[in-house]
Structures are given as C-alpha cells and as structure tokens.
Amino acid sequence: MARKKELRRPAARxxxxxxAGLRTRAALLDAGMAVAERDGLxxxxxxxVVAHAKVAKGTFYVHxxxxxxxxxxxxxxxxxxxxxxxxxxxxxxxxxxxxxxxxMEAYLDACLAHRAVKALLLEMRSEAHVTAAIEARTLLxxxxxxxxxxAMRWPDAEVAARLVVAMTSEAALLELDARKRRPAVRRxxxxxxxxxxxxxx
Amino acid sequence: MARKKELRRPAARxxxxxxAGLRTRAALLDAGMAVAERDGLxxxxxxxVVAHAKVAKGTFYVHxxxxxxxxxxxxxxxxxxxxxxxxxxxxxxxxxxxxxxxxMEAYLDACLAHRAVKALLLEMRSEAHVTAAIEARTLLxxxxxxxxxxAMRWPDAEVAARLVVAMTSEAALLELDARKRRPAVRRxxxxxxxxxxxxxx
DNA sequence: TGTACATCAGTGAACGCGCGTTCACTGATGTAC
DNA sequence: TGTACATCAGTGAACGCGCGTTCACTGATGTAC
Numbered sequence: 001m002a003r004k005k006e007l008r009r010p011a012a013r014x015x016x017x018x019x020a021g022l023r024t025r026a027a028l029l030d031a032g033m034a035v036a037e038r039d040g041l042x043x044x045x046x047x048x049v050v051a052h053a054k055v056a057k058g059t060f061y062v063h064x065x066x067x068x069x070x071x072x073x074x075x076x077x078x079x080x081x082x083x084x085x086x087x088x089x090x091x092x093x094x095x096x097x098x099x100x101x102x103x104m105e106a107y108l109d110a111c112l113a114h115r116a117v118k119a120l121l122l123e124m125r126s127e128a129h130v131t132a133a134i135e136a137r138t139l140l141x142x143x144x145x146x147x148x149x150x151a152m153r154w155p156d157a158e159v160a161a162r163l164v165v166a167m168t169s170e171a172a173l174l175e176l177d178a179r180k181r182r183p184a185v186r187r188x189x190x191x192x193x194x195x196x197x198x199x200x201x
Numbered sequence: 202m203a204r205k206k207e208l209r210r211p212a213a214r215x216x217x218x219x220x221a222g223l224r225t226r227a228a229l230l231d232a233g234m235a236v237a238e239r240d241g242l243x244x245x246x247x248x249x250v251v252a253h254a255k256v257a258k259g260t261f262y263v264h265x266x267x268x269x270x271x272x273x274x275x276x277x278x279x280x281x282x283x284x285x286x287x288x289x290x291x292x293x294x295x296x297x298x299x300x301x302x303x304x305m306e307a308y309l310d311a312c313l314a315h316r317a318v319k320a321l322l323l324e325m326r327s328e329a330h331v332t333a334a335i336e337a338r339t340l341l342x343x344x345x346x347x348x349x350x351x352a353m354r355w356p357d358a359e360v361a362a363r364l365v366v367a368m369t370s371e372a373a374l375l376e377l378d379a380r381k382r383r384p385a386v387r388r389x390x391x392x393x394x395x396x397x398x399x400x401x402x
Numbered sequence: 403t404g405t406a407c408a409t410c411a412g413t414g415a416a417c418g419c420g421c422g423t424t425c426a427c428t429g430a431t432g433t434a435c
Numbered sequence: 436t437g438t439a440c441a442t443c444a445g446t447g448a449a450c451g452c453g454c455g456t457t458c459a460c461t462g463a464t465g466t467a468c
Binding site: 039040041042119122123125126127128154155156158159160162163164165166167169170171174182184185187188189191192193 | 242243320323324327364370375383385388390393
C-alpha cells in the first residue's frame with residue numbers, strides 16, 4: 001500500500017514541521033522585528049528581511065505565502081505575546097477600574113519592551129492587504145476592555161472600549177518616543193478612565 | 202536696464218503664480234483626495250494622481266518637488282480647512298468642557314465630510330518622509346485641546362490632550378466606517394472628557 | 403546493514419512591473435520698446 | 436501696432452531601481468523493505 005511512485009502532488013507547501021524549518025521560520029520573523037524597528041514598515045521588504053535573516057529569497061516563500069502573510073504572522077505573534085502578558089497581569093482581579101488600569105499598564109510595559117511596536121501598532125493599520133486581520137486583533141483587545149467598563153457602569157461601553165484602546169495605543173507611542181515609562185502618561189490615562197470625583201473648580 | 206539676454210538662471214521653479222497654474226495645482230490636490238478616498242495612501246502614486254487629474258506626469262513636478270511634498274500639501278490643506286471649521290464652531294465659547302466638546306463635534310463633522318480622511322488621518326503617520334510635518338499638525342491640535350483641559354483643572358493636561366486627540370481620531374474613523382454620525386460614539390467621547398459625577402454602582 | 407526512494411527545507415537566477423524622477427522641448431501669455 | 440524676447444505652465448518619452456514572486460534545482464533527513 002505504501003511505496004507509490006507516481007502521483008506526486010504539486011503539494012502546496014504548508015508551515016514547517018522540521019525543527020530546522022521551525023527555526024528558520026522564527027529567524028525570519030525575528031529579522032522582521034529587527035527591520036521594523038530600524039526602518040519601519042516601509043523598509044520591511046522581502047529583500048531586507050531575507051538579507052537580515054541570512055537566507056535565500058526563495059526560503060521566504062517556503063514559509064510564507066506572500067509578504068502580506070508574513071506581516072500578518074508578525075502581528076499575530078506580537079499580539080499573542082502581549083495578550084498573554086496582560087492576561088497574566090490581571091488574572092484573579094475582579095472586573096472593574098483596577099483590573100482595567102492594571103491591564104493597560106501591562107500593555108504599556110509590553111510595548112516598551114519591543115521597539116518595533118510602532119510599526120506593528122500604527123503602520124500596519126494602513127497596509128491594505130493585512131488590514132482585516134489587524135482590525136480583528138484590535139477588536140479583540142477592545143472586547144477585553146469592554147466588560148471592565150460595563151462593570152464600572154459606563155454607558156456605551158462598546159464604543160468607549162474602542163476609544164480606550166486607541167488612547168492606550170497612543171500612550172504606548174508616547175512612551176516609545178521617550179524610550180521609557182512616562183508617569184504623566186500613565187496618570188493621564190488612569191484619570192481618563194476612572195470616575196473623577198474631585199469637584200472641578 | 203531690462204532686456205538682458207544672458208544669464209538665464211536654472212530657476213528652481215516655485216509655486217504657480219498664474220491663475221491657470223493655480224487651478225492645475227488645485228486639480229492635482231483634488232485628484233489626490235479622490236484617489237486617497239478610493240485606494241488609500243498605498244494607491245496614491247504620482248501615476249494615479251496625474252491620470253485622475255488628466256495632466257502629464259511632468260506637470261506634477263512643476264507644482265511639487267516630489268511625492269512627499271505633495272502628500273504634505275494634501276495634509277496641510279485638509280487640516281487648515283478643518284482647523285478653520287473648528288475655530289468657527291468654538292469662537293466666543295469660554296475655555297472648558299463645553300468648548301472642548303463642541304470643538305470635537307465640529308471635528309467629527311468635518312471628518313465625515315471627507316471620506317479620504319482615513320488616509321490622511323491614519324495612513325500618513327506611517328509615511329516615513331512626511332512624518333515630521335504630520336506630527337507637528339497633530340501636536341497643534343493637541344495644543345488647542347490642552348487649555349480646555351487646564352481650565353477644567355485636569356492634571357497632566359499636556360499628555361491628556363494628546364490622548365484626547367488620539368481618541369477623537371479613532372472616533373472619526375468609527376464614524377467614517379459607518380458613513381454617518383454615531384450618537385453612541387459622541388456620547389462615549391463626551392463621557393470620557395467630562396467629569397463624571399454619577400456614583401458608580 | 404544496505405539500498406531505493408519520498409519528503410522536506412533551502413537556493414538564487416530570472417521575470418515582469420510599477421514606481422518616482424528627469425529633461426529637452428512646446429506653446430501660450432505678458433511685456434518692452 | 437508690430438516685433439522680439441522673457442516668463443511661465445505643461446508635455447511625455449525615457450531612465451534606473453527595487454520590488455514581490457516564480458521555479459527548476461540541490462541536498463539533507465527519514466523511512467520501507
């Protein structure tokens with residue numbers, strides 16, 4: 001039953017299965033992060049990535065269907081990491097302002113750890129071909145924020161969550177420019193989401 | 202004294218002075234908006250712009266030093282218009298929550314009127330060569346927001362203003378997707394900037 | 403243990419394409435005398 | 436009014452370049468008998 005010689009399918013190559021293959025794939029993604037950090041999304045061509053990873057151009061297409069798939073994989077990997085970090089930070093906290101604030105801080109810390117984040121966060125939203133997947137992942141973050149706002153009895157929690165996510169992204173960019181935590185940014189962020197009880201004026 | 206024949210300077214061409222010239226320049230910018238609306242920044246090549254404006258490729262370079270200068274002019278023209286609209290809307294209002302809220306609504310309305318705004322608002326932040334000017338204009342908006350927050354006695358008004366601007370941009374994008382005003386978006390926005398006095402829970 | 407073959411990752415030359423930019427030129431309009 | 440010329444916007448063919456993608460091939464590793 002085994003040992004057929006004929007019928008070699010054109011065999012659309014899937015993701016790597018070999019340890020060496022997996023390593024190469026990871027190396028390409030790592031190179032992508034390094035290039036994004038240096039030159040942003042605009043500099044993230046197949047050429048620069050394979051040059052940085054020191055593999056042949058053809059190897060790129062062994063692991064990714066095309067450039068868009070690569071960008072998507074890059075974005076996905078980053079957001080999975082960040083998502084896990086946040087989940088760990090807020091685990092066991094009840095829904096509400098404190099959980100939300102802690103999650104946001106964890107997010108900011110995670111972003112600070114990856115200088116390529118600007119490309120991933122900001123610039124990828126404009127790459128036409130990848131947009132759908134990016135949007136989905138942003139929406140997922142909003143869905144994590146929303147129940148906290150709901151628990152705080154915010155009206156319009158759904159759209160408010162999206163605004164909060166956008167605000168937090170901007171905060172991440174501000175800290176990224178400074179290359180370090182900016183307490184004023186974090187205070188302002190907390191201020192914006194917490195019920196402000198002090199009387200104005 | 203007049204009538205010199207020699208000494209024709211290579212004469213780096215400046216902006217158009219002729220009525221016809223000014224019209225062509227405006228037509229190129231209009232074409233830019235139309236293309237940005239249809240295909241986003243990625244589709245905004247010199248080729249597509251001149252094709253849409255129905256002028257020769259060379260004409261583009263009569264009016265703009267290069268593609269980056271064109272994008273900058275596009276962005277500048279849009280933000281000047283929006284800026285004037287906002288200024289008109291908040292004129293005579295004292296600094297504070299009401300003026301801020303009115304300004305934001307005027308901004309959202311202005312964005313809704315230009316479907317190319319997504320490209321201008323979001324995608325231009327990633328075009329490496331133009332970034333500086335874009336940043337400056339965003340910062341200018343933040344500077345308009347800031348005194349209102351200060352009047353409301355917000356701490357960290359400076360960074361808070363940037364977060365508010367980012368949030369408002371996101372709100373504009375949400376409405377742009379819907380192609381119409383979204384009351385929930387505007388309510389959420391107001392909620393976020395106004396001192397919230399109702400007790401939670 | 404040896405042999406034949408399947409399976410996979412990796413290679414790099416070659417491709418066509420659309421891009422931004424240049425430049426020698428045309429032609430209309432304005433101006434001096 | 437006529438003529439000579441300067442000034443400007445506009446033209447489009449031509450350029451070199453880097454891009455994403457393809458493909459026939461190599462070579463290492465695994466597996467069946």
